[in-house]
Amino acid sequence: DAGVTQSPTHLIKTRGQQVTLRCSPKSGHDTVSWYQQALGQGPQFIFQYYEEEERQRGNFPDRFSGHQFPNYSSxxxxxxxxxxxxxxxxxxxxxxxxxxxxxxGSGTRLTVV
Amino acid sequence: AQTVTQSQPEMSVQEAETVTLSCTYDTSESDYYLFWYKQPPSRQMILVIRQEAYKQQNATENRFSVNFQKAAKSFSLKISDSQLGDAAMYFCAYRYQTGNQFYFGTGTSLTVIP
Structure with a gap:
């Protein structure tokens, strides 16, 4: 039974660019949440998706957006x-x-340079 | 504001010994769950133990147990017979019973000395 799969595992982007991270939920799960974990900190809640809609959002700017697909991936x-x-x-x-x-999941490590 | 405080950034324990990690939290709600998560170098958050706030009995999972003091808003984790595989970052967290998000502390890095 596959757990949560995230891709890519690492990536490097330049300041000002845009990035898309992907998540496939565990089999049978239909709700996906995203967290940001800065170095040396605990994870901070970004938002949660259910039925292809954003159900709840944390204290993050509009630059952070998401999407959920009919197969529950996000x-x-x-x-x-x-x-x-x-x-x-x-x-x-x-x-x-x-x-x-x-x-x-095991996360995506994003580095912005 | 909801906060979780882990006052021990780093802890170490000899293999086979016992160690206790501290956690305090602040919430005005009465119905919530408390958790300890382990984050090894693989980065995946792994659930160690959970506690329902309405239960007075402390949760136990094999070598892991908690000391839950609701009035003091304290939730410590005791690891008995520590093993090398216990080395990791440990995060304390809570989530409201009807809520959708976890509130995490800043973590405690546990080193197990052979």
Whole structure:
């Protein structure tokens, strides 16, 4: 049973560019959440998608946007990259009303230069 | 503001010994879950143990146990018989019972000394 798959594992972008990160949820899960983990920090909630809509959003600017596809996979898009966007981006999948059953992926390490 | 504080950036323990990681949190809600997650170098967050806030009994999972003090908003993790594979970053977190997001602390880096 495949867990959460994220791609790519690493990438380097230039300030001002745009980036798209991808996430395939665990089999059976239909809800996807995205987190940003800066170096030396705990993950911070970006947003959650369910039924192809953004269900909840954390304190992140509009440069961060997302999408969920009918097969429940998701994309995170970041526009006008800043140096401060360098971080590990984690995806977590779950059922819509989990008691605790979230599964995290191994993340995408984004470096902005 | 919802906050989780892990006051120990780094901890070390001898193999086979016991170590306790500290965590305090701040919330005005009464219904929530508490978690300890482990993040090894592979970067994947792995659930170690969870606790429902409405339960007074402390959760236990094999060598891992918690000391949950709701009034003090304290949630420490005890690792018994530490093993080399326990070396990792450990994050304390909570999530409201009807909520969608985790609130994480800044983590404690645990080193296990052979």
């Amino acid at each position: 994309e995170l898009n970041v526009n006008a990259l800043l140096l401060g966007d360098s971080a590990l981006y984690l995806c977590a999948s779950s059922f819509p009303r989990p008691s605790y059953g979230y599964t995290f």
